[in-house]
Amino acid sequence: MSETFSEMLRCENQPAWSASVQHRFVRELCDGSIANRVMARYLIQDHRFLDSFLMLLGAAMATADTLQARLRLGRSAGFVSGEENTYFLRAFTALELDEAERDGAPDAAPTAGFKHLMQEAAASGSYAAVLAVLCVAEWLYLDWASQAVQPLPPNFVHHEWITLHDNPDFRVFVAFLRSELDRVGPRAANVASEFFCRAITLEKEFLDAAYA
Numbered sequence: 559m560s561e562t563f564s565e566m567l568r569c570e571n572q573p574a575w576s577a578s579v580q581h582r583f584v585r586e587l588c589d590g591s592i593a594n595r596v597m598a599r600y601l602i603q604d605h606r607f608l609d610s611f612l613m614l615l616g617a618a619m620a621t622a623d624t625l626q627a628r629l630r631l632g633r634s635a636g637f638v639s640g641e642e643n644t645y646f647l648r649a650f651t652a653l654e655l656d657e658a659e660r661d662g663a664p665d666a667a668p669t670a671g672f673k674h675l676m677q678e679a680a681a682s683g684s685y686a687a688v689l690a691v692l693c694v695a696e697w698l699y700l701d702w703a704s705q706a707v708q709p710l711p712p713n714f715v716h717h718e719w720i721t722l723h724d725n726p727d728f729r730v731f732v733a734f735l736r737s738e739l740d741r742v743g744p745r746a747a748n749v750a751s752e753f754f755c756r757a758i759t760l761e762k763e764f765l766d767a768a769y770a
């Protein structure tokens with residue numbers, strides 16, 4: 559059986575991939591034991607990730623070569639701008655984090671690294687580069703979220719962060735990103751593999767930073 563381009567990249571980036579999927583953050587989130595200050599530190603940084611992520615989705619829409627892809631990416635941008643952003647705001651209220659506290663925290667190094675990587679991918683004008691970063695971000699999160707054991711923790715701050723990354727629409731989106739990367743990646747293999755590798759390294763460091 560022949561391996562797809564996206565599967566090949568994931569294999570090439572073991573053990574970094576598994577280190578994220580099996581990270582302490584994921585374990586503690588999924589069993590509900592995560593400390594509020596860890597969740598708060600993570601979500602403050604991840605809300606900044608979301609900002610650059612929207613830029614990347616915009617770049618994907620601009621560089622995609624089909625209407626079907628643009629429509630799919632546009633729906634995802636709508637979801638991230640709507641329901642996902644609202645989750646952050648509700649979580650910040652539940653964790654009693656006011657705006658001053660959120661804005662006062664400096665960017666952790668992996669957050670700055672991600673902003674830079676996403677802006678670089680967007681500026682490259684390469685659909686393959688943009689897809690590589692999007693694919694890591696979304697596929698990795700689906701991978702760990704789909705392994706969460708039922709029943710999920712009762713606190714919405716915990717269980718919604720899991721279900722945002724494991725639901726029927728999100729699965730379809732990840733399958734779409736992978737098939738797009740499988741389609742256009744091989745023609746730009748070096749670029750795709752470089753961005754994929756840098757993204758997965760940052761994902762692991764991003765999770766570590768929640769405990770720093």
Ligand SMILES: Cc1ncc(CO)c(N)n1
Binds near residue numbers: 607695
């Ligand atoms: C750091 C990071 N990676 C991936 C996702 C999934 O979009 C996220 N929210 N944050």
